[in-house]
Ligand SMILES: NC(=O)c1ccc[n+]([C@@H]2O[C@H](COP(=O)([O-])OP(=O)(O)OC[C@H]3O[C@@H](n4cnc5c(N)ncnc54)[C@H](O)[C@@H]3O)[C@@H](O)[C@H]2O)c1
């Protein structure tokens with residue numbers, strides 16, 4: 001099926017770099033998709049923990065996914081070169097702030113014709129670059145070989161085969177379609193887009209807004225408050241995305257509104273959880289110490305704010321979250337600060 005697009009061959013050899021919650025779950029999606037379509041496929045999962053790699057050999061990743069069984073097509077290795085050898089698709093699922101260093105170490109082993117797909121939802125601190133931009137810089141691959149996937153994709157729900165949608169974006173529609181076909185499973189429905197910027201910005205900023213909603217929850221505020229933060233959060237996400245050249249419609253789609261709603265409402269969300277702890281009075285350091293998995297919004301929030309300020313985009317919720325994270329604003333002052341802002345029209 002995939003061979004019909006851009007002369008690409010069927011997707012049989014995939015490397016997934018990162019054996020945490022999402023890397024492992026997406027490997028499972030790819031394995032289940034191949035099984036569903038009766039296709040041959042080898043999925044090599046790179047992990048840095050010997051225990052996790054040994055567990056995956058027994059078709060489990062207990063640390064991240066409990067007793068969920070993994071498809072036989074998935075094997076795991078500690079050796080990035082072994083994972084990457086001959087890969088047609090390289091899927092990246094490590095914490096955003098570690099990507100540049102890791103990919104630099106791996107890039108000599110990335111096959112030149114491979115497409116690189118980012119699953120990550122973070123903005124690089126210090127450069128304010130999106131993951132697709134970091135990938136382009138480190139690998140020098142052309143845009144048609146760089147794709148991103150985002151949407152309301154809480155890993156544990158997907159690992160349990162609960163249905164969801166996602167968006168695969170690449171400037172080249174054929175590449176997006178090739179990937180979308182390869183990851184279509186009975187419980188996973190990808191849509192295609194050429195709006196890489198919009199899809200990434202939706203995924204990055206929803207983590208910051210989820211921190212804000214988590215703060216509301218930690219302070220035991222009600223649903224009106226949370227709905228207001230979600231809605232105004234979408235407004236500031238949209239302002240940033242459009243200033244960066246994204247399509248407005250992406251923001252009302254799965255990678256915008258869809259992911260924002262999922263992350264802001266779910267107890268499974270690490271960003272939402274981190275926000276709740278902030279709302280209960282813990283400082284950023286104490287919250288970081290409690291988290292066993294990455295909550296990208298904590299590190300990305302200052303980068304999002306810096307990017308917005310550089311573009312002259314107003315992002316008051318993000319600014320408030322950053323001030324709380326930096327310890328510059330007591331969490332109890334966030335609400336009065338946001339409510340006391342100058343009156344404005346809703347569309348502004
Ligand atoms: N978990 C989800 O539900 C989900 C869904 C969609 C997108 N994402 C995104 O996917 C990316 C990966 O998230 P995840 O949930 O798999 O994270 P995780 O914390 O569950 O796993 C991260 C993995 O990266 C590895 N790793 C490699 N280098 C690392 C380093 N320098 N520091 C820390 N860990 C390192 C860890 O060992 C671990 O296997 C994030 O950008 C996240 O926003 C996650």
Ligand SMILES: O=P(O)(O)OC[C@H](O)CO
Nearest residue numbers: 151152153154269270271
């Ligand atoms: O657990 P979180 O907060 O990283 O969110 C996971 C996914 O991004 C939800 O789509």
